[in-house]
Structure formats: structure tokens, C-alpha cells
Amino acid sequence: MSLATPTSEDLEELLLSARYGDVDDIQQFVDKFGSDAFATVRDDSGNTVLHMVAGNGHTDALNFLLPLVPSSLLAARNNAGSTALHWAALNAHLDVAKKLVRFPGGPGVDLIDIKNATGRSPLGEAENAGWEEGARWFVQVMNLDENAKSEAVDEELQSAEGVDRVEVEIQDAEGQVAKTVFGTNETDSKSVCAGARAEKT
Secondary structure (H helix, E strand, O other), rough: OOOOOOOOOHHHHHHHHHHHHHHHHHHHHHHOOOHHHHHHHHHHHHOHHHHHHHHHOOHHHHHHHHHOOHHEEEEEEEEOOHHHHHHHHOOOHHHHHHHHHHHOOOHHHHHHHHHHHHHOOHHHHHHOOOOOOHHHHHHHHHHOOHHHHHHHHHHHHHOOOOOOEEEEEOOOOOOEEEEEEOOOOHHEEEEEOOOOOEEOO
């Protein structure tokens, strides 16, 4: 038995189901129409089903969708140039961000380097939103020159005897700058987007 072809109304309902994280409705769509539409369905702003679940933090719906969508959809951009990871970062959904970055066969950490129309990467969006936990995780896993990162950290720590906190700035290949704070306790560790130089405080 061949599957039915979804109407524009069916596709709108699919996007709404993704937005609200309704796994049962998404499953019903798959049962009736298959999963091919996931790759191409967009709302008026160019958002995909992944944008919808990521922006709203629906991990169950994301777990359901990820094996059914082409891996290229993880890097798909909406009309503002933002990916699903940008939306997860903007709305501080760490579990969603981790699933998008760690999905086998997907773009992986390269997702963190994609810039939207405003020139912000997901790390930049996290920093702009004041989401330190997410920014810290992005810095830990993103593509950085490990030698440069290690040297910068070692240099700052060696010259910081008697100093409680050290801030180190790291620049990736895309020119994104992240400032990581190393402190004497867990609460002192944070990561923020920065401007020009490493500082000791």
C-alpha cells in the first residue's frame, strides 16, 4: 500500500506538532505519509521541524525525529541564517544542543561554527543570551587549536600564583573569541564571549 501525499495543511500540522513536541502526532504523520517530508517542510520563516523541537526544548520529539531526517537537516538554516542549534542556544536547551552536536553521522562540532545573518554562531547566541552553562559546553567541545588553547591556559596559570581567578581568551578558526575563567572553585568557572585580551582579576 502506497503512502498518501501530505497536503499543505498536513505539513502545517506537522510543524505545529514539532513546535509543541507532540510525539504521538508526529508518529501519526509518519504512519500516514512517511518521513520524506521532514527534509523539506518549512514554515514561512524557513524553520524546519528541527528548529521547532530545538527552540522549544523537546528532547523526546528530537529523539524521535533525528533518525528519520537527513543529517544535512541539522545544518539547515532558516531565513535568518540560524540553524536548530542556534535556536537551542538562544533558548538555553543544553540537552537538545548536545543531541544535535553529538548525533552520529551529523555535522558534529562544525555546527558550532555556523554563523547566522547577524554574524553569530550558536556560541555567540548563548553568550548574547547570558547562557553561561551552554557557552562553557560549546567552548569545551568546539573546534579550537588545542595547542594554542593549552599554551594559553598554561601561560596564564603559571603566571597567576596568588591570583584567585584567571581569564583566558581563545579564538577559533572562524574568528570567534571565547573567554574562559579559571577559578579556585567550581562557581568561578565560566565562559564568555570577549573582546581583546586575557586578563587576570
